[in-house]
Amino acid sequence: MAALAFLVAAAALPAAAAAATHTVTIEGMKFVPAELTVKKGDRVVWKNQDVVPHTATAAGAFDSRSIAAGKSWSHVVRKPGRHAYVCTFHPGMKATLVVQ
Numbered sequence: 001m002a003a004l005a006f007l008v009a010a011a012a013l014p015a016a017a018a019a020a021t022h023t024v025t026i027e028g029m030k031f032v033p034a035e036l037t038v039k040k041g042d043r044v045v046w047k048n049q050d051v052v053p054h055t056a057t058a059a060g061a062f063d064s065r066s067i068a069a070g071k072s073w074s075h076v077v078r079k080p081g082r083h084a085y086v087c088t089f090h091p092g093m094k095a096t097l098v099v100q
C-alpha cells in the first residue's frame, strides 16, 4: 500500500509542474472562447474549423499568420499580460488572451 502511494505521488509530480495546453476554436467567424486565461509557458492551440483562413494576431505579442481552413496553430505563450487579438483578414473577429 505504501509502495502504491509512492508511485501515485511520484506520477503526480511531473504533471503538476507541466505546462497546460488550451484550445481556442475558430468557427462561424468567431474565436471560442472569446476570452481565455492561461499561465505563462502554457501552450495555446488555435483550431480553424471554418472554410476560410484566419489569423490570431496580437500586436507585439503573437501572430499566427494565415491558418488555413481545417488547420491549427500552436503557440507557447511567454509574455504576461492581457492581449487583445484579432484576425487580420476579418478585423471584426476579436478575442482576448490573458497570460498570468
Ligand SMILES: [Cu+2]
Pocket: 053, 054, 055, 087, 088, 089, 090, 093
Ligand atoms: Cu478571419
